[in-house]
Amino acid sequence: MRNLPVFLVLFFISFLTAAQTPEERIDELGIDLPEIKQPVANFLKWRQVGNLLYLSGEGSTLKGTLGKDLNTQQGYEAARETGIKILATLKAATGDLSRIKQFVKVHGMVNSASDFYEQPGVINGFSDLMVEVFGEKGKHARAAVGHNTLPFNIAVEIEVIVELEE
Structure with a gap:
């Protein structure tokens, strides 16, 4: 019973967070x-197409190869920055981010040295941001794969599919 007030406070905070719009977050x-x-x-x-919205690949402004020029934390930040650019595209495409019912699939591409194996840790920068903004709706199926090069030597490129409210 002692923990009941703490539980109520945590429940109330999570309720308020869940009630926020993506733009408010x-x-x-x-x-x-x-x-x-x-x-x-x-x-x-x-x-x-129908109630699915397909976004073309969006890249980071950070350039370089993970495991050679850049470390995993720098890649994580590049993926987060790419996520912010994707949020802007989603806002333009939908007019209101609250129209997003759920994230369906994310394809994360990482410019990787041949001996770099931490692509999932890099793409977590994107995934963590989407959950911060959308909560459970931001969770998604995902691929995080290494490539020996990406266009313009960008560190990260990400494609997204979301389902929209009807």
């Missing part, structure tokens, strides 16, 4: 969404 986290840049080639930033 972004503000609370002190994140400024960047301006969206147009694609550098002949493709779309996103395509909606």
Whole structure:
């Protein structure tokens, strides 16, 4: 019975957090969404099919190879930064991040040296951010794979599929 007040306080805090909109969580986290840049080639930033929204790969501004030029923590930060860019794209595509019912699939690509094996730890930078912003809706199926190079020598590229509320 002594722990009941602590339980009630924790429940109340989690209830308030769950009741927040994604935009409110972004503000609370002190994140400024960047301006969206147009694609550098002949493709779309996103395509909606039914209630699924497919985002093209988005890359980090950090350049270099994980396990050679960069360490896992730097890769984690690059994936988080990429996540912020993806949030901006999702906001532009949906008009309101509350329209996102759930994240479905994430494909994380890491520019990796041949002996670097910590790709999941890098892509956690993205996954952790989505759960911070969306709670359970931000959890997703995921691939975190190494590539011997990525476009423009970026450290991380991430593709996303989300389901929208009907």
